[in-house]
Amino acid sequence: MTEKWENQAVFSEFDIGLNDQSVSLYSGNAVLWVGGSKFDVSCECYLKLIPEPIIQISVTKGIGYRPIEFNDELRMSFEENLDFELLPIRHWYDSVSGEKNIIGVLRNEPSLVSAVQPNADRVEFHLFDFVKFCRSGCMSISDMGSLSRMKLKSENYEITLNSLDNTEENIKATKEDGVVRLTHMGVLCKNDGSNLTFDEYMSLQLELSSFLTFLKGGRTWPCLITGYSGGTSAFRALSAPIASKNGQSWFDPYSASDAENLYPLFSSLWAKSVEWKSCLTGVIYWYAQSNTRGGNPGIDACIILAQTAVEKLAYQYLVVDRNIISPNGFDKLMASDKIRMIGSCLGIPLHIQPVTENIYRESTVTKWCDIPHALTDIRNSLVHPKNKKYQDSIQECYLEALRLFMWLLDLSVLAVCGYMGQYKNRLEVPYCPRTPVPWVAKEY
Numbered sequence: 001m002t003e004k005w006e007n008q009a010v011f012s013e014f015d016i017g018l019n020d021q022s023v024s025l026y027s028g029n030a031v032l033w034v035g036g037s038k039f040d041v042s043c044e045c046y047l048k049l050i051p052e053p054i055i056q057i058s059v060t061k062g063i064g065y066r067p068i069e070f071n072d073e074l075r076m077s078f079e080e081n082l083d084f085e086l087l088p089i090r091h092w093y094d095s096v097s098g099e100k101n102i103i104g105v106l107r108n109e110p111s112l113v114s115a116v117q118p119n120a121d122r123v124e125f126h127l128f129d130f131v132k133f134c135r136s137g138c139m140s141i142s143d144m145g146s147l148s149r150m151k152l153k154s155e156n157y158e159i160t161l162n163s164l165d166n167t168e169e170n171i172k173a174t175k176e177d178g179v180v181r182l183t184h185m186g187v188l189c190k191n192d193g194s195n196l197t198f199d200e201y202m203s204l205q206l207e208l209s210s211f212l213t214f215l216k217g218g219r220t221w222p223c224l225i226t227g228y229s230g231g232t233s234a235f236r237a238l239s240a241p242i243a244s245k246n247g248q249s250w251f252d253p254y255s256a257s258d259a260e261n262l263y264p265l266f267s268s269l270w271a272k273s274v275e276w277k278s279c280l281t282g283v284i285y286w287y288a289q290s291n292t293r294g295g296n297p298g299i300d301a302c303i304i305l306a307q308t309a310v311e312k313l314a315y316q317y318l319v320v321d322r323n324i325i326s327p328n329g330f331d332k333l334m335a336s337d338k339i340r341m342i343g344s345c346l347g348i349p350l351h352i353q354p355v356t357e358n359i360y361r362e363s364t365v366t367k368w369c370d371i372p373h374a375l376t377d378i379r380n381s382l383v384h385p386k387n388k389k390y391q392d393s394i395q396e397c398y399l400e401a402l403r404l405f406m407w408l409l410d411l412s413v414l415a416v417c418g419y420m421g422q423y424k425n426r427l428e429v430p431y432c433p434r435t436p437v438p439w440v441a442k443e444y
Helices: 167-177 198-216 256-272 274-290 299-321 327-332 335-346 357-366 371-383 391-395 398-417
Strands: 022-034 037-048 054-061 074-079 082-094 099-106 111-115 122-128 139-141 145-147 149-153 157-163 182-190 223-229 232-238 422-424 434-436
Touching: 022 054, 022 082, 074 099, 074 111, 082 111, 149 256, 167 182, 182 198, 198 223, 198 256, 198 274, 256 274, 256 398, 274 299, 274 398, 299 327, 299 335, 299 371, 299 398, 335 371, 335 398, 357 371, 357 391, 357 398, 371 391, 371 398, 398 422
Parallel strands: none
Antiparallel strands: 022 037, 022 074, 037 054, 054 099, 074 082, 082 099, 111 232, 122 182, 122 223, 139 145, 149 157, 157 182, 223 232, 422 434
């Protein structure tokens, strides 16, 4: 990151309050194309936060009585040289004003809505409902106390996240009512200080989203993106935040350095091949979907998704990356053997531990020899409930099975990245202490 931005916190240019249900992003004149017809219109673009986050655009003047057909293509432009697709969700004729009113949403997110110039020296973005992290090296801001900062540095880029003066208040309010709120801001720069384009940023969007999701334990992504050249806006892209119920994670928010140590390893693996990029994208998506604290999906679906994620990672590591086993040989393995093989190769302990009390007790009856055996048996009882002999007692193991699967995914992703630091062990409830990863601690 250039020295100019090294110690500066980033704040939102939008007025986003604690109890706002919508946030104005643009209000003024625009051009709307309906089919082949062009209209000069008045519109307002806003981020609607209730019931689910979405970018909405309201057109109230300028289109007259022009009917909207189902197959009409709608495009809008805040600037003459750049237009984006709009999907109408509601339209009606106002007899008082004599105008057609339209409410639409972005067809694609992020959508580039402004491009004054192609290059920027930094890109700023918003993070909603992210974890409150702490670090000893905070940013001192006059009149506002200290803000926590996390610096993620890869081979070519540096991303700095900073908390806001109301981060703690917003996180608390979101836990109470479920409405997502702005908690952090981020800025991305090139390490050598050179400019970057919107396309360059977009090439990093999925990587950064996946990494932040893995930290949070729930889906998230950077949104409301603005590239700056000096103090002037160069380009802007709009997208709504993702509403996601946060689960537990390997990441201890009181040790931001763990995330800082992991990111260059994660980024290097991501860039290693198209196969690794695809694998990490899918595995972390399923990780987030499975990592719930109640609600949807249910625990049965979460167990099934989690095993799918483990097997996907096992195939990539054992077959594609390391050539330890052939594709045909891998397909012939039982699911428990696939999990057993990747766990053994990565140095993850697979013996059943007393900390999972129900599974530990049930193993004496079912003769489960290790964690892979227990987990696949429990998963199979959900998908193929034919054997009723242990069905009732196995149901008592569902919560622990999901926690074990998520623990395996925590460690598996950390291990394939080559991480050698500490992690929060979700098996040791309720405190989940921060401990060295097992392949360093030699626990296997």
